[in-house]
Amino acid sequence: MRWYVYFILAYIVLGAQVAVGGFVSVRGAAPNLALLGVIFIVLHAPRDAALLGCFAMGLLQDLLSTHPVGLLAFAYGFVGLLVRAVHQMMHRDHPLTHVAMSLLGGLTVMAIVLIHGWWRPVLPHTALGEAPALATPMAALRPSVATEFMRVVLTVLLSPLVIGLLQWAKKLFGFRQEYRRANLRSSH
Amino acid sequence: MSRLRFQHVFAALMLLAALSAFVLPPRLTSRAHPEIQGLFAPIAWPVRAVAERVMARVNPPGAADARSKEAIFKENEELRQVNVTLQSELSQLREAMNLWDKLGSLKERCTPFAVVGGDAGARDSLLLRGSSVEGLRDGMFVIHPGGVVGVIGRVGWLGGAQTQLVTDRNFVVRGAFANYGRDDAGKLGLRRLRLPAVLVNGLGNGEMLVQRVVRDDAVQAGVAAGTWLVVNDPDWPAELRDQRLGVVVDMTTRRDSALHVDVRVRPPSDLRQLRWVMVMNK
Numbered sequence: 039m040r041w042y043v044y045f046i047l048a049y050i051v052l053g054a055q056v057a058v059g060g061f062v063s064v065r066g067a068a069p070n071l072a073l074l075g076v077i078f079i080v081l082h083a084p085r086d087a088a089l090l091g092c093f094a095m096g097l098l099q100d101l102l103s104t105h106p107v108g109l110l111a112f113a114y115g116f117v118g119l120l121v122r123a124v125h126q127m128m129h130r131d132h133p134l135t136h137v138a139m140s141l142l143g144g145l146t147v148m149a150i151v152l153i154h155g156w157w158r159p160v161l162p163h164t165a166l167g168e169a170p171a172l173a174t175p176m177a178a179l180r181p182s183v184a185t186e187f188m189r190v191v192l193t194v195l196l197s198p199l200v201i202g203l204l205q206w207a208k209k210l211f212g213f214r215q216e217y218r219r220a221n222l223r224s225s226h
Numbered sequence: 227m228s229r230l231r232f233q234h235v236f237a238a239l240m241l242l243a244a245l246s247a248f249v250l251p252p253r254l255t256s257r258a259h260p261e262i263q264g265l266f267a268p269i270a271w272p273v274r275a276v277a278e279r280v281m282a283r284v285n286p287p288g289a290a291d292a293r294s295k296e297a298i299f300k301e302n303e304e305l306r307q308v309n310v311t312l313q314s315e316l317s318q319l320r321e322a323m324n325l326w327d328k329l330g331s332l333k334e335r336c337t338p339f340a341v342v343g344g345d346a347g348a349r350d351s352l353l354l355r356g357s358s359v360e361g362l363r364d365g366m367f368v369i370h371p372g373g374v375v376g377v378i379g380r381v382g383w384l385g386g387a388q389t390q391l392v393t394d395r396n397f398v399v400r401g402a403f404a405n406y407g408r409d410d411a412g413k414l415g416l417r418r419l420r421l422p423a424v425l426v427n428g429l430g431n432g433e434m435l436v437q438r439v440v441r442d443d444a445v446q447a448g449v450a451a452g453t454w455l456v457v458n459d460p461d462w463p464a465e466l467r468d469q470r471l472g473v474v475v476d477m478t479t480r481r482d483s484a485l486h487v488d489v490r491v492r493p494p495s496d497l498r499q500l501r502w503v504m505v506m507n508k
Contacts, residue, residue, distance in 0.1 A: 053269030056343030056353060060498030061277040066431025072346070086232045093239055102266065103347030104379065104390060108246030110347065115240050151348065157248060181348065181395075185431065189348065 039087040040212040044079065047204075047211075048095055051075040056102055067188035072099050073147060074193065074200040076114050077139045080121045081130045082213045092118030106154075113150040117143040131205060133198040140197035144190035155181040267355055267386065270343035278501065332465050336369065336504035337361070342386065344498050350394040350430055351379070352500065354387040362387045367463065367506045372494040373470030374399075374457060375503050387505075391497045392471055397428035401436070401471055402458035403449050416456070416468055419447040423458050424489075426471060432496050434472055436489040437480075444477065444487060451476060455491045463506065470494065 051071050059068040072095055079091045096114030100107045121139050128135040339362075345351040356362045358381045368375040368389050376391040390397055403419040421443055429435045436455070453474040457466050472491040480486045 049266065050269060052346060053266040053343075054273050056266055056346050057270040057273035058277045059346070060344040060496065061274075061281050063498075067348075086236075089236050093236070093243070097243075099346045102353075103345045104349040104351050104388065104394070104396070105347040106247045106252055108243035112240060112243035112247055115236070115243065154247060182430070186348070 039079075039083045039091070040210070041087075043211050044091055047075055047079075048072075048098055051095075052098055052102060055099070064192060065185060065188050066182075067185045067192060069192035069196050070144065070147070070189055071193075071196070071200065072096075072110075073114070073117070073143050074140060074197055075204070076117060077121065077136065077143055077197070078201050078204045080118050081125055081135070081139065082208060082211065084213070085122060088122065089115065089118045106158075109151070109154055110147070113147045116150065117146050120146060133202065136197045136201040137194055140194045140201070141190070144193045148186040148190050151181055151186060152183060265386070266353075267342045270353070271340070271355070274341075274343055274501075278499070281499070332369065332506070333504075335465065335506050335508040337507050338502055339387070339505050340502055341500050348430075349396075350391040350428065350432065350498060352376070352389045352391060352498070352503070354378070354389055354503065354505070356387050356505070357382060361507045362505060363507070367466060368503050369466070369469065369506065370497075370500060370503050373472070374466065375497055375500065378505065389503070392426075392428055393430065393432050393434055393493065393497060394428040395430045399426050399457060399462070399471065400424070400459035401426040401455045403444075403447065403474070404454045404456050404468070405448065406454060416454070418456075418458075419449060419453070421447045421449070424455075426455060426491065429490070432492065432498060433475070434491040434493075436491060438483070438486045439477075439489055441477070441479065441485055441487045444489070449474060449477065449489065455489075465506075 051074075055068075055071045062068055076092045076095050079095075080088045082088075083091060092114040093111050096111035097108075099105075099110045099114075103110075120142060124142075125135075125139070128138070340355040342353040342355045344353070352368075352375070354362070354368075362378060362381045364378055364381055366378045368378060374392055376389045376394070376397065379388050379390045381387040392399065400423050402423050403421050404416050405419065406416050421439070424436045424439060427435050427437065434455070439449075451474055455471045455474065456468045457471060458468075470493075472493040475490045475492050477487040477489050480488055
């Protein structure tokens with residue numbers, strides 16, 4: 039895979055994510071364009087490059103958000119492992135594959151973010167960075183399941199369009215054909 | 227790189243990421259947080275401008291008003307009458323309105339900065355086009371003509387300052403309920419309602435929450451939809467006292483206590499869609 043093309047893709051996708059997040063949102067959830075880029079890379083790139091690419095995309099998105107560093111890097115790396123485990127059985131260029139993999143990836147990221155929100159709830163702090171001194175402890179507010187699920191839905195709805203567009207530019211990435219396990223049914 | 231070695235490297239990276247996200251305290255990981263937001267400005271700024279124009283066409287402000295024409299005409303006529311009265315009182319109002327005086331002095335302490343984009347994740351934050359070279363520092367307060375926006379959390383020297391919005395889940399500020407209008411003597415101004423200071427917690431999705439307010443006290447004091455929530459925090463600069471955080475949307479009785487309500491508050495405009503803000507950097 040040509041890494042400079044990958045970084046251009048990451049730059050465009052993350053820049054767009056940052057720009058339109060506040061405008062294109064339903065119930066506080068904006069589509070996750072970076073995840074769609076990750077799915078495209080995982081489906082087509084060789085294994086090592088794909089996993090590293092997923093991790094790097096997540097890390098860059100962490101640096102552009104107020105998430106703890108490493109959360110999305112871990113989530114996208116996990117998505118890369120999951121998608122690589124099943125993509126051999128699918129037609130990589132079919133829109134239904136893109137929808138299915140986006141759904142798998144979206145639900146995985148949603149689960150990791152919600153688990154993180156439950157495990158390490160974000161405790162509120164004042165403008166000075168201190169916890170507010172209260173007689174009654176304040177309950178931490180966790181990410182909303184409905185908002186995260188809406189994010190998955192929006193991402194899946196956009197997947198055929200975004201990944202379809204990326205398919206057109208597939209040659210620019212210089213993906214090498216890698217060995218795929220033969221379909222046993224077709225050999226008979 | 228052999229297959230075996232790459233697996234070790236990838237496993238180590240994943241472990242490091244998991245440790246950073248799930249184990250290490252944020253104050254440690256934030257120190258090693260390079261600020262690269264400014265690098266994305268060349269693409270984020272034009273895309274945001276296009277998105278704003280499309281939104282203005284598809285969902286123009288005021289399109290959500292479902293009132294009848296007669297109700298709107300009647301309100302317009304009433305507003306014309308009020309406008310005539312206010313025009314003649316303008317010079318007296320500038321002295322009476324503490325809020326206007328403070329805003330006047332605030333303007334001299336602020337510098338406008340453009341908004342490049344929002345949060346790349348699921349939180350409420352804005353990326354400003356500015357850097358430490360232009361005088362931005364962590365902890366600076368950010369406002370706009372409608373009220374308070376938030377606090378700058380991280381500034382890079384490369385460009386880009388991440389501002390945590392007041393509606394972010396992690397944000398807390400002390401506030402007070404107030405109404406803007408005429409008192410018994412007919413004087414126009416901001417009147418604090420007779421309630422103790424409250425703790426305002428960002429809720430995400432452009433909203434804030436005031437938890438566990440005694441319902442009877444709130445109703446008696448006059449808290450209702452449209453009531454202002456203003457800053458009343460001793461940790462904040464005195465100039466920002468009484469600056470508007472938002473307006474009350476509704477009050478919901480708590481499930482665990484019928485005597486208490488949670489008050490949902492929303493800023494007058496969606497802070498995530500701002501294009502320019504003022505930073506108190508002087």
